[in-house]
Amino acid sequence: MALLEFDDxxxxxxxxxxxxxxxRGVTLNVNAGESLGLAGESGCGKTTLTSTVLRMQxxxxxxxxxxxLNGDNILDMxxxxxxxxxxxxxxxVFQGAMHALNPVQKIGDQLAEPILLHSKVSKKDADRRVGExxxxxxxxxxxxxxxxxxxxxxxxxxVMIAMxxxxxxxxxxxxxxxxxxxxxxxxxxxxxxxxxxxxxxxxMVFISHDLSVLSSTCDRIAxxxxxxxxxxxxxxxxxxxxxxxxxxxxxxxxxxxxDTRYRYSPSxxxxxxxxxxxxxxxxxxxxxxxxxVERCATTEPSLIQHGSHQTACLLVGSEIA
Amino acid sequence: MALLTETPARTPSAAAGGWANPxxxxxxxRTGAAISTFIFVLIxxxxxxxxxxxxxxxxxxxxxxxxxxxxxxLEAKLHRPIGQQFLEYARNPFTGNGPSVKYNQxxxxxxxxALWPTLLLVGTATLIATIIGVWLGIRSGWNxxxxxxxxxxxxxxxxxxxxxxxFGMIMLIVFAVGIGPIPGxxxxxxxxxxxxxxxxxxxxxxxxxxxxxxxxxxxxxxLAEYSLIMRASIIEERGQDYVQTARAxxxxxxxxxxxxxxxxxxLPTMTLVFLNLGFVVGGAIxxxxxxxxxxxxxxxxxxxxxxxxxxxxxxxxLFSGAVIFANLVADLLYGYxxxxxxx
Numbered sequence: 004m005a006l007l008e009f010d011d012x013x014x015x016x017x018x019x020x021x022x023x024x025x026x027r028g029v030t031l032n033v034n035a036g037e038s039l040g041l042a043g044e045s046g047c048g049k050t051t052l053t054s055t056v057l058r059m060q061x062x063x064x065x066x067x068x069x070x071x072l073n074g075d076n077i078l079d080m081x082x083x084x085x086x087x088x089x090x091x092x093x094x095x096v097f098q099g100a101m102h103a104l105n106p107v108q109k110i111g112d113q114l115a116e117p118i119l120l121h122s123k124v125s126k127k128d129a130d131r132r133v134g135e136x137x138x139x140x141x142x143x144x145x146x147x148x149x150x151x152x153x154x155x156x157x158x159x160x161x162v163m164i165a166m167x168x169x170x171x172x173x174x175x176x177x178x179x180x181x182x183x184x185x186x187x188x189x190x191x192x193x194x195x196x197x198x199x200x201x202x203x204x205x206x207m208v209f210i211s212h213d214l215s216v217l218s219s220t221c222d223r224i225a226x227x228x229x230x231x232x233x234x235x236x237x238x239x240x241x242x243x244x245x246x247x248x249x250x251x252x253x254x255x256x257x258x259x260x261x262d263t264r265y266r267y268s269p270s271x272x273x274x275x276x277x278x279x280x281x282x283x284x285x286x287x288x289x290x291x292x293x294x295x296v297e298r299c300a301t302t303e304p305s306l307i308q309h310g311s312h313q314t315a316c317l318l319v320g321s322e323i324a
Numbered sequence: 325m326a327l328l329t330e331t332p333a334r335t336p337s338a339a340a341g342g343w344a345n346p347x348x349x350x351x352x353x354r355t356g357a358a359i360s361t362f363i364f365v366l367i368x369x370x371x372x373x374x375x376x377x378x379x380x381x382x383x384x385x386x387x388x389x390x391x392x393x394x395x396x397x398l399e400a401k402l403h404r405p406i407g408q409q410f411l412e413y414a415r416n417p418f419t420g421n422g423p424s425v426k427y428n429q430x431x432x433x434x435x436x437x438a439l440w441p442t443l444l445l446v447g448t449a450t451l452i453a454t455i456i457g458v459w460l461g462i463r464s465g466w467n468x469x470x471x472x473x474x475x476x477x478x479x480x481x482x483x484x485x486x487x488x489x490x491f492g493m494i495m496l497i498v499f500a501v502g503i504g505p506i507p508g509x510x511x512x513x514x515x516x517x518x519x520x521x522x523x524x525x526x527x528x529x530x531x532x533x534x535x536x537x538x539x540x541x542x543x544x545x546x547l548a549e550y551s552l553i554m555r556a557s558i559i560e561e562r563g564q565d566y567v568q569t570a571r572a573x574x575x576x577x578x579x580x581x582x583x584x585x586x587x588x589x590x591l592p593t594m595t596l597v598f599l600n601l602g603f604v605v606g607g608a609i610x611x612x613x614x615x616x617x618x619x620x621x622x623x624x625x626x627x628x629x630x631x632x633x634x635x636x637x638x639x640x641x642l643f644s645g646a647v648i649f650a651n652l653v654a655d656l657l658y659g660y661x662x663x664x665x666x667x
Contacts, residue, residue, distance in 0.1 A: 057572055089574035102565040105584050117573040150663040
C-alpha cells in the first residue's frame with residue numbers, strides 16, 4: 004500500500020452553469036520516503052489535484068474517485084476527521100511564501116500553532132520544538148521572535164518548510180516552493196527539502212513547471228497536461244529521454260549547462276494550454292504538438308507502459324515517432 | 325540536524341531600549357510629526373483670519389452698538405506690527421485674540437461648557453458604532469453572499485447614504501413627537517431637563533434619556549460606514565494566502581477568522597475610526613443642531629453667524645488639534661498592532 008494513492012481522481016469546477024474539468028481521471032501513487040515531481044504549465048491542474056489531499060479545493064469543486072492516505076479515503080471523511088488529518092498527517096509548503104505567513108504574528112507563534120493544535124504539549128515544549136524546527140532548516144532558533152517582514156524571501160520559504168515539518172507529517176506537498184526565489188536560495192531550499200525526505204522518510208509531492216529542478220530533486224516525475232497525466236517515469240529518464248512531445252517540450256525549455264545546442268537554439272513551445280472548459284478533441288495536446296498526425300485529433304490516447312515510462316501518446320512506440 | 329549552515333541573520337535590536345528600539349523610535353517620530361503639524365496649523369490659523377477681506381474692525385463689531393472709544397482701542401490693537409500680534413497670539417493661541425465678541429467672555433469660558441456635551445455624544449456614539457459595526461462587518465464579510473451578509477450590507481448601504489441631519493429629523497418625528505401608534509417617548513432636545521442635578525444617578529439617567537436619540541442617530545450612521553469598511557477588509561483578508569495556510573493547519577473556521585483574518589482586517593478600520601473621531605468633534609454640528617444640544621457644533625454655528633472671530637479662531641484650532649491628536653493615536657495604535665510599520 005502506497006502512502007498516498009490517487010485513484011481515478013477527477014475535479015470539476017462548476018462555474019456559471021458550465022462544468023469545467025480541471026483534473027480528469029488521475030491515478031498516481033506516492034510511497035513513504037519517495038519524492039514525486041508533478042510537472043506541467045500553469046493551469047494544467049497540478050495545484051487542483053494536490054489541494055484535494057487536504058480537501059482544500061474550493062467549495063464549487065466536485066471531486067470524484069478515491070484519494071487514499073494510508074489506505075483511508077479522504078473524500079469519505081467528516082470535516083472533523085479532515086481537520087485532524089490536516090498538517091498532522093499531510094502538510095503543505097505553499098506557493099509563494101511571501102504571503103503564506105501571517106504578517107502580524109511572530110513566526111514562532113505561527114510555527115507553534117499546529118503543534119499546540121494537534122498534540123497535547125505545553126507551550127514551553129512547543130516553543131522548544133519551534134527552535135529545533137528552525138535550526139533544522141538552517142535558521143537560528145532566536146528568529147522565532149521575528150515577524151515575517153523581517154525575513155528575506157528564502158528565509159520565509161525555509162520557515163514554511165519548518166512549519167510543514169512541525170507535526171512530523173508523513174506527506175509533504177511542496178507547491179512550487181522555489182519559484183519566487185533566486186537561483187542561489189533555490190538551491191539551498193531544494194537541498195533542505197531533499198535532505199528531509201531522506202532523513203525523515205516522508206513522502207513528498209513536489210510541484211513545479213521546472214523539469215530540470217524536478218529531475219534533480221525527485222525520484223519520479225509525472226507530467227500533467229490539461230488535467231491528465233501524459234507521462235510518468237523515473238525522474239532522470241523522463242528528463243533525459245522524454246517520450247511524450249509535451250514532456251519533450253518542457254525538458255527542452257530548460258538549457259543544459261555544457262550542451263551548446265541549447266545555447267544556440269533555445270526551444271520553446273508556442274501557444275497556451277487549453278481552457279479546461281473547452282478542451283480540444285482527441286489528444287488535448289494535438290493543436291500544439293509539433294508531430295501530430297490526423298488521428299491525434301480524433302483518438303484520445305491512454306496511459307500505456309513503454310519501457311520504464313508510462314506515456315499517453317498515440318505515436319510513442321509506433322514507427323512515426 | 326542542521327542541514328544548512330547558519331546564515332548571518334539581521335540581529336533584531338528589539339532587546340535594546342531607548343533610541344535603538346524601533347518601537348520607541350517610531351513613537352517619537354510620529355509624535356514629533358504631530359507636534360510640527362500642530363505648529364503649522366497654529367501659524368496658519370493666525371494668518372487665515374488676517375487675510376479675510378474687509379475691514380477687521382467692522383468684522384469684529386458688525387451688528388452691534390459699540391462706543392467710539394472701544395473702536396479706537398480695537399483699531400490701535402490691530403495696528404500694531406503683525407509680528408507683535410503673532411507673538412501675543414502664539415503665547416496663548418486660544419485666548420490671544422481677545423474675548424468672544426458675541427458672549428463678551430473669555431473664549432475659553434465659552435468653549436469649556438460646550439466641550440462636555442459633544443464629547444459625551446460623540447464618544448458614546450463612536451464606541452457603540454465601532455463595536456456593532458466591526459461585528460457586523462466581520463460576520464457579513466466572512467460569510468459573503470449568505471443571507472446575513474445580503475441583509476446586513478444592503479441595510480448598511482442605505483444607512484450610509486442617508487444624510488445624518490435628515491435621519492435625525494426622522495428619528496425626532498417618530499420617537500420624540502410620536503407618529504401613528506408610536507407615542508413620543510423621548511425628549512425633543514437638550515441634554516437634560518431644566519433643574520435636574522446631573523451629578524446624581526437620577527441626573528445621569530435623565531441625561532441618558534436625552535442622549536438616546538442623538539446617540540442612536542450618530543451611531544447608526546457611523547456603524548454603517550465602519551461595517552462596510554470592515555466587511556471589505558475581511559473579504560480582502562479572507563482570500564490571502566496566510567488564511568489558506570491557517571486552514572491547511574487544521575484550524576477550525578472560527579479560529580482562522582479570529583486569530584488570523586480579523587487581526588489583519590482590523591487595521592484599516594481602526595485607522596478610520598480614529599480619523600473620524602478627530603473630525604467628529606467638530607463634525608457633529610448637524611446632529612447637535614437638530615437635537616438642540618449645546619455642544620461645540622452648535623457653538624460653531626453661533627460663532628459663524630456673528631461672525632465671532634476670536635471664538636471661531638479658537639474653535640478652528642481646537643478642531644485641528646483634535647484631528648491631529650486622533651491621527652497620532654491612530655498611528656501609535658497601528659504601530660502597536662502592525663509590526664511592519666514599526667521598522
